[in-house]
Amino acid sequence: MNRRICIVSPGNLASNPRVLKEADALHGAGYDVTAVVCNYTEELRDFDDEIAAKVSWTVVRVPRPRGERAIAVAASRLAHIVDGAGVPVPAALAGYAHGGPVGTLRRAALAVRADLYIAHYVAGLAAAAPVARRHSAMLGFDAEDFHSGEGGDGPAEAFRMKMVETIEAASLPSCAYVTAASPLIGRAYAARYGVAPTTVLNVFPLDSAATSVRAGTASGQPASLRVYWFSQTIGLDRGLQACLQAMTRTRTRVTLDVRGGNQWGGGDRLMALAGDLGIGDRVSLLPKAPPDQMVTLAAAYDVGLSLEPESTENRRLCLGNKIFTYLLAGLPVVMSDTPAQRDLALDLGAAAILVSLADSDAMAVALDRLANSPAALAEAKAVAFRLSRDRYNWNIEKNVLLQAVAEAFARREGKPACKR
Numbered sequence: 001m002n003r004r005i006c007i008v009s010p011g012n013l014a015s016n017p018r019v020l021k022e023a024d025a026l027h028g029a030g031y032d033v034t035a036v037v038c039n040y041t042e043e044l045r046d047f048d049d050e051i052a053a054k055v056s057w058t059v060v061r062v063p064r065p066r067g068e069r070a071i072a073v074a075a076s077r078l079a080h081i082v083d084g085a086g087v088p089v090p091a092a093l094a095g096y097a098h099g100g101p102v103g104t105l106r107r108a109a110l111a112v113r114a115d116l117y118i119a120h121y122v123a124g125l126a127a128a129a130p131v132a133r134r135h136s137a138m139l140g141f142d143a144e145d146f147h148s149g150e151g152g153d154g155p156a157e158a159f160r161m162k163m164v165e166t167i168e169a170a171s172l173p174s175c176a177y178v179t180a181a182s183p184l185i186g187r188a189y190a191a192r193y194g195v196a197p198t199t200v201l202n203v204f205p206l207d208s209a210a211t212s213v214r215a216g217t218a219s220g221q222p223a224s225l226r227v228y229w230f231s232q233t234i235g236l237d238r239g240l241q242a243c244l245q246a247m248t249r250t251r252t253r254v255t256l257d258v259r260g261g262n263q264w265g266g267g268d269r270l271m272a273l274a275g276d277l278g279i280g281d282r283v284s285l286l287p288k289a290p291p292d293q294m295v296t297l298a299a300a301y302d303v304g305l306s307l308e309p310e311s312t313e314n315r316r317l318c319l320g321n322k323i324f325t326y327l328l329a330g331l332p333v334v335m336s337d338t339p340a341q342r343d344l345a346l347d348l349g350a351a352a353i354l355v356s357l358a359d360s361d362a363m364a365v366a367l368d369r370l371a372n373s374p375a376a377l378a379e380a381k382a383v384a385f386r387l388s389r390d391r392y393n394w395n396i397e398k399n400v401l402l403q404a405v406a407e408a409f410a411r412r413e414g415k416p417a418c419k420r
Helices: 015-028 044-054 068-084 091-098 102-110 123-134 155-172 181-194 240-247 266-276 291-298 313-317 319-327 338-350 362-370 374-390 392-415
Strands: 003-006 031-038 058-062 117-119 138-143 175-178 222-235 253-261 283-286 303-306 332-335 352-355
Touching: 003 015, 003 102, 003 123, 015 031, 015 117, 015 291, 015 392, 044 058, 044 362, 058 102, 068 091, 068 102, 068 155, 068 352, 091 102, 091 123, 102 123, 102 138, 117 123, 117 392, 123 138, 138 155, 138 181, 138 319, 138 392, 155 181, 175 181, 175 392, 181 313, 181 338, 222 240, 222 291, 222 319, 222 362, 240 266, 240 362, 253 266, 253 362, 266 283, 291 319, 303 319, 313 338, 319 332, 319 338, 319 374, 332 338, 332 362, 338 352, 338 374, 352 362, 362 374
Parallel strands: 003 031, 003 117, 031 058, 117 138, 138 175, 222 253, 222 303, 253 283, 303 332, 332 352
Antiparallel strands: none
């Protein structure tokens, strides 16, 4: 019997590299894979078209329906009333109250008969869980973040996180397996819901890797350092201000290129701050690019940034995909000293430079040290390059996912799982 898997995610294809890798790996292992994703973000649609045309598994892209926002507002009001009365909010209502394309994804997934539904993000979980029950199928969940730890300050955020916990508590204990994008995210879910997540790092395939390590600062040239950061959206909550402050204190010329969407104006505000600090000529905004170009684009730089502020519990626990993109590109990573990144830095050695976002002087010293020492920079790049080939790549990591899925099917069918 051909085993059928349906992946359910609220993002566009081009904003879901983890979904793409998962679908490719499962299809390559012989599963019949369908991915149900959204088609909401207009600026990503051309990228989505390119991806959908190349993949060998089935893609179902759902458009934004009319009235979705109104449904979420009404559901949120009702959930507030129910919660205020001291009555537990049903998981179905919590899903709509949390917001996102829950109903749209649920209807599309319901039309796909599968043996395993794999949910991504909170909206994906709220959509996929009832579909799995309806089809008497297994449910899996991939936690790229610690979603019930993403909330900020204030009563609105507290209520939103309460809805997330309601959704997670109703579904995660019955999952056939759970994967998490960092060890600390996995531990947090284990402590909160009694599940046993498997860590599947957000690494990338070797065929997207840089083919060689660029040399450090050329001998006889003025010391300088090209620094790089990228994300889907440029925001002011990603530690970039601390880097700008450090750049005003470096003795050498440090430049920063920032790539990502500027739809919320974060890039404009960042450039305004750089201008106020007198370094506007050393900071550039770059447009979004397709996921399969991220490693190649990063390889043009000297250092990558992963500056997670400890503003939420999730930020303390997560390991972003940019870290592993930089490693594949042969770049050392300047990391903020969060618990998750501190643990990873122990394994990365010279390829990781830990900094405090509260100490711009120390960050400036760290950047100067790399700029002024071609040997140190070359060693850091070589270590990053080697680690990406020996450990931190999808060719290795996908086997952890495939084993988790194989064991889930084996338990369902009463058969021993083959070790991969």
